[in-house]
Amino acid sequence: MHPTRDPKDLTLLEVLNLPLSTGQFKEWRDKKRPYRYYDTPDGQDIEKKLFVAAKYGLGFGTFLSIMDTSLYSNHLSFYAMMSRVAMFIVPSTAMFTSYAAVSYTALKLRGKDDVFNNALGGVVAGSIYGVWIKSGRLGYTVSVILALAGAAHKHANDLGFKPFNLDNVIKEYGNHRDPFQDSSLVPIGEKGWTTGHD
Template sequence: MLSYKYYDTPEGHDIFKKVFVTSKYAGMAGLGVATFDVLMYSHPKGLFNTAYRYAFFLGPMVGMAAAFTVTANTAQNIREKNDVWNYFLGGVASGTVFGAWKKSLVVAVPVCLALGAIGMIKKTAIDENWILVPEITSAPKSIKSVHHDWTLVKDVDELKTWTAGSK
């Protein structure tokens, strides 16, 4: 199950595996956001307060991912149509989790619509083979690479007015 990808099976199948995949990515993002919050913003004191801040971010983010996945795949099974509206409904479900997290209906409604629209764009991109995030195919470089120029600006030979022997 660790090598399973979301689109390995058709929509509406293997919902548990798909929830695991989306929750895994949401958990990784949540760890990053929570770590940033703990180190740079909230500065909690003690283990309990630090764990609470991590749970404060991880729980809703994983919940949003699970709500999207379950809703979109269940809508596929109920409607028996594989279209953008399933992803819109999944985005709305994610937005409701976000609104509940923020305890605000005023926040929930626009987030529901925005995530629904993003879901529709993603589904259209999958169906029509759009590349939303291109893959970087350059040769791998490391910080120890002596063949890579890490300067921000290249040297211009015409601007060099000094020589090795001058003072």
């Protein structure tokens, strides 16, 4: 492989097997990266933030519905299966988007960018869960848990701590599709091996 070639000229197989430490490819990859929730500060780009939240909610709801329809529920018709799928997708998407919308609205109304806005978003998302499950006690419990989780995530992001950041993982010998994976926490240093002819 030629790391000096323009990444746009590489074939798909070369891109998949290209070491991610190549600077030019890393710059190209970062340009193509989709928008993440905290790419812009809170209070900006609400449309993008809502789209990202809806995407996460849709993915989470799809995962839950696949687990439910394939492992738990016994459906006699396609309509029954699709109504069961919608029963998971709609509330989870509503929870994620309401978290983003309420956090944004609280920020605009209060004029302060702090953890209370995200905690309020977590309370509303947990309330939607309680309505979905039809249990006030469980809705209250999930509201408190999501409020604490939202506040902790906002606080960690403000401090610059990224708990699930995969950008700094050492990928010297390829990516997750390669048989040559480097799972070490530190780079491999100089070996003391000789050829035996010294």
